[in-house]
Amino acid sequence: xxxxxxxxxxxxxxxxxxxxxxxxxxxxxxxxxxxxxxxxxxxxxxxxxxxxxxxxxxxxxxxxxxxxxxxxxxxxxxxxxxxxxxxxxxxxxxxxxxxxxxxxxxxxxxxxxxxxxxxxxxxxxxxxxxxxxxxxxxxxxxxxxxxxxxxxxxxxxxxxxxxxxxxxxxxxxxxxxxxxxxxxxxxxxxxxxxxxxxxxxxxxxxxxxxxxxxxxxxxxxxxxxxxxxxxxxxxxxxxxxxxxxxxxxxxxxxxxxxxxxxxxxxxxxxxxxxxxxxxxxxxxxxxxxxxxxxxxxxxxxxxxxxxxxxxxxxxxxxxxxxxxxxxxxxxxxxxxxxxxxxxxxxxxxxxxxxxxxxxxxxxxxxxxxxxxxxxxxxxxxxxxxxxxxxxxxxxxxxxxxxxxxxxxxxxxxxxxxxxxxxxxxxxxxxxxxxxxxxxxxxxxxxxxxxxxxxxxxxxxxxxxxxxxxxxxxxxxxxxxxxxxxxxxxxxxxxxxxxxxxxxxxxxxxxxxxxxxxxxxxxxxxxxxxxxxxxxxxxxxxxxxxxxxxxxxxxxxxxxxxxxxxxxxxxxxxxxxxxxxxxxxxxxxxxxxxxxxxxxxxxxxxxxxxxxxxxxxxxxxxxxxxxxxxxxxxxxxxxxxxxxxxxxxxxxxxxxxxxxxxxxxxxxxxxxxxxxxxxxxxxxxxxxxxxxxxxxxxxxxxxxxxxxxxxxxxxxxxxxxxxxxxxxxxxxxxxxxxxxxxxxxxxxxxxxxxxxxxxxxxxxxxxxxxxxxxxxxxxxxxxxxxxxxxxxxxxxxxxxxxxxxxxxxxxxxxxxxxxxxxxxxxxxx
Numbered sequence: 001x002x003x004x005x006x007x008x009x010x011x012x013x014x015x016x017x018x019x020x021x022x023x024x025x026x027x028x029x030x031x032x033x034x035x036x037x038x039x040x041x042x043x044x045x046x047x048x049x050x051x052x053x054x055x056x057x058x059x060x061x062x063x064x065x066x067x068x069x070x071x072x073x074x075x076x077x078x079x080x081x082x083x084x085x086x087x088x089x090x091x092x093x094x095x096x097x098x099x100x101x102x103x104x105x106x107x108x109x110x111x112x113x114x115x116x117x118x119x120x121x122x123x124x125x126x127x128x129x130x131x132x133x134x135x136x137x138x139x140x141x142x143x144x145x146x147x148x149x150x151x152x153x154x155x156x157x158x159x160x161x162x163x164x165x166x167x168x169x170x171x172x173x174x175x176x177x178x179x180x181x182x183x184x185x186x187x188x189x190x191x192x193x194x195x196x197x198x199x200x201x202x203x204x205x206x207x208x209x210x211x212x213x214x215x216x217x218x219x220x221x222x223x224x225x226x227x228x229x230x231x232x233x234x235x236x237x238x239x240x241x242x243x244x245x246x247x248x249x250x251x252x253x254x255x256x257x258x259x260x261x262x263x264x265x266x267x268x269x270x271x272x273x274x275x276x277x278x279x280x281x282x283x284x285x286x287x288x289x290x291x292x293x294x295x296x297x298x299x300x301x302x303x304x305x306x307x308x309x310x311x312x313x314x315x316x317x318x319x320x321x322x323x324x325x326x327x328x329x330x331x332x333x334x335x336x337x338x339x340x341x342x343x344x345x346x347x348x349x350x351x352x353x354x355x356x357x358x359x360x361x362x363x364x365x366x367x368x369x370x371x372x373x374x375x376x377x378x379x380x381x382x383x384x385x386x387x388x389x390x391x392x393x394x395x396x397x398x399x400x401x402x403x404x405x406x407x408x409x410x411x412x413x414x415x416x417x418x419x420x421x422x423x424x425x426x427x428x429x430x431x432x433x434x435x436x437x438x439x440x441x442x443x444x445x446x447x448x449x450x451x452x453x454x455x456x457x458x459x460x461x462x463x464x465x466x467x468x469x470x471x472x473x474x475x476x477x478x479x480x481x482x483x484x485x486x487x488x489x490x491x492x493x494x495x496x497x498x499x500x501x502x503x504x505x506x507x508x509x510x511x512x513x514x515x516x517x518x519x520x521x522x523x524x525x526x527x528x529x530x531x532x533x534x535x536x537x538x539x540x541x542x543x544x545x546x547x548x549x550x551x552x553x554x555x556x557x558x559x560x561x562x563x564x565x566x567x568x569x570x571x572x573x574x575x576x577x578x579x580x581x582x583x584x585x586x587x588x589x590x591x592x593x594x595x596x597x598x599x600x601x602x603x604x605x606x607x608x609x610x611x612x613x614x615x616x617x618x619x620x621x622x623x624x625x626x627x628x629x630x631x632x633x634x635x636x637x638x639x640x641x642x643x644x645x646x647x648x649x650x651x652x653x654x655x656x657x658x659x660x661x662x663x664x665x666x667x668x669x670x671x672x673x674x675x676x677x678x679x680x681x682x683x684x685x686x687x688x689x690x691x692x693x694x695x696x697x698x699x700x701x702x703x704x705x706x707x708x709x710x711x712x713x714x715x716x717x718x719x720x721x722x723x724x725x726x727x728x729x730x731x732x733x734x735x736x737x738x739x740x741x742x743x744x745x746x747x748x749x750x751x752x753x754x755x756x757x758x759x760x761x762x763x764x765x766x767x768x769x770x771x772x773x774x775x776x777x778x779x780x781x782x783x784x785x786x787x788x789x790x791x792x793x794x795x796x797x798x799x800x801x802x803x804x805x806x807x808x809x810x811x812x813x814x815x816x817x818x819x820x821x822x823x824x825x826x827x828x
Contacts, residue, residue, distance in 0.1 A: 053067070080110065122310075517537065728785075
């Protein structure tokens with residue numbers, strides 16, 4: 001055996017490098033003893049690498065690697081049908097040149113055609129194992145129930161305490177499925193070089209493995225808190241060699257902590273002349289985290305897929321979730337977010353408080369919101385009893401979204417004035433059944449109060465300055481008049497009301513082509529029209545001049561006729577925001593104000609002509625602010641940067657303020673009579689809207705990093721919080737008057753809030769002495785405005801991130817399941 005050694009001394013913090021020729025074999029460890037025994041199967045054509053060179057084993061399962069100066073590990077591409085219990089690599093030891101690899105048969109989670117599932121988690125950012133038990137168990141249980149072939153963590157584990165803890169929490173043995181890790185920017189920590197601690201626990205920072213007809217590649221973050229020893233050229237050279245052995249028929253997936261590119265071509269590039277065109281290698285997806293958002297973007301042929309953290313809310317208020325990829329036999333994929341911390345939840349959303357919205361034809365709409373993190377719902381059935389006798393049994397409901405199932409039931413005449421009981425049962429894929437029941441008296445519907453809207457509600461909180469309130473008389477208690485599911489989830493897009501009709505927009509987090517802008521009749525909920533969008537609309541829409549506007553996550557702005565649903569025009573606005581646009585828009589007096597940073601602009605509503613574009617400030621990631629406008633002052637902002645005000649007529653910058661936590665702001669300010677009101681980080685601010693001067697600031701001592709714009713009355717300021725429900729402050733002193741605590745959230749969305757936070761992302765709305773708001777616990781509340789005491793509530797069974805709209809005797813609500821509700825007040 002010829003051995004070549006070259007030693008570089010460990011000087012000035014540089015690592016110890018060895019260059020040598022390495023040999024070994026790859027075998028099936030049939031007796032699980034961790035060493036090769038005579039007669040055990042030797043595997044041919046398994047790729048083996050030293051971090052630069054890649055070779056394949058021969059017929060005898062042997063390999064011979066040249067080695068290179070920076071080699072630290074010998075590692076294999078784990079072949080499909082096998083696993084290694086995180087032993088796919090060997091650290092190179094001085095004086096040792098032979099390294100064998102035993103693999104264990106692993107077939108039961110890969111189907112015969114090669115199709116399989118895997119789970120992506122990201123940005124868990126733990127400090128210790130304590131407090132992580134619930135979400136770890138949920139991922140493990142889901143992986144077991146749905147037979148996930150592997151779990152990949154795409155980085156930010158995080159810092160030295162997290163790095164030392166995470167592998168013990170989640171590894172191939174205790175998760176009962178393969179567990180892989182990528183390195184993130186906060187995983188590059190202090191040491192002789194940035195990845196030193198990561199390598200000592202998790203092994204190489206770039207490697208590959210195969211499952212079914214897919215070749216999976218893990219690549220490292222190129223920069224972070226400390227400088228890595230590897231370079232992009234190092235990764236490029238290895239990647240080029242790794243791909244050399246991948247057949248054209250195989251699908252390729254690449255994991256990284258960050259997005260590769262926003263361009264259409266997926267190039268791994270180190271110079272103008274040196275690049276790998278990943279599309280030519282059948283790249284299906286570049287899968288990443290880092291930005292703490294949930295977003296899918298289609299490039300020329302491949303997708304980039306970002307997943308937020310599953311442990312808490314994301315930077316752009318993304319829902320806490322892990323992502324499940326289903327890869328078919330050809331290597332193509334579909335994905336689904338699985339929301340954490342939801343345990344066997346089921347609610348008859350159309351029946352509550354002993355009432356149900358039976359229409360004049362005697363038809364009862366049944367709407368069931370049901371979810372269980374660790375096991376998908378396979379079917380939902382219902383049974384109906386009238387005065388204790390079974391009338392309908394085991395009838396199936398239709399699936400609308402990941403949360404909602406529905407049916408329309410004809411009630412018989414002989415049930416009138418009798419007690420009707422509905423039992424809903426949900427059958428989970430793990431064999432469990434969960435159920436709920438509700439009862440109501442079927443009264444004559446001919447004499448009930450009908451929804452009658454009055455004034456329009458054309459922006460978030462009615463007007464561009466977000467002051468809410470009008471002459472509405474929707475006084476609690478309310479009665480559900482109708483419920484309509486729009487077949488996709490609704491996030492922070494609050495319903496609008498215009499000339500008696502309701503308008504909403506939806507999201508499509510799984511890129512299934514379901515995002516839409518739609519209109520429904522205010523009185524009945526009947527859908528008038530639906531315009532399909534290219535991407536999710538996560539925030540506020542607006543109406544002016546008979547045109548409804550929405551801007552999607554890809555920054556496309558749509559102008560749609562309110563009456564017909566026909567597209568008038570649309571513009572690709574461009575964006576500085578990577579990976580997605582999350583802000584809200586406003587409209588007034590024939591102008592729509594859209595975009596953010598240097599794409600923020602004013603546009604003529606009917607013609608689409610751009611009046612001006614902001615050039616004075618840039619956007620940042622994860623900004624959920626809806627623009628605010630009053631008296632020619634347009635207020636926006638960039639998350640983690642500053643609040644900005646522009647002249648609404650010219651676009652000229654008027655002022656900037658980033659003091660005292662204003663740079664960490666998610667809520668849209670309320671402008672009223674030249675005064676600006678806004679919560680930010682952990683303070684409440686009152687400012688001069690024309691100059692940006694802070695007039696009053698109250699340090700609250702709790703987290704208000706939510707999208708809740710404050711309700712301003714003559715005496716009180718009322719708004720939502722990240723962890724303690726809704727609070728009311730004295731308007732003159734900013735001292736707390738009352739606090740109403742909601743129940744813990746279904747889904748955690750406020751940045752870094754975790755179970756069991758009581759989050760309210762929505763804005764309170766006043767009607768008389770009532771304050772209405774929805775919360776992340778899936779409940780619509782009505783409180784007494786003076787005392788904060790609960791007057792009335794309605795349980796929806798799915799979180800709501802969209803503020804209510806009121807008009808006339810009606811109140812309209814949207815929840816995350818895709819349900820839109822029309823409530824009516826019977827109070828004169």
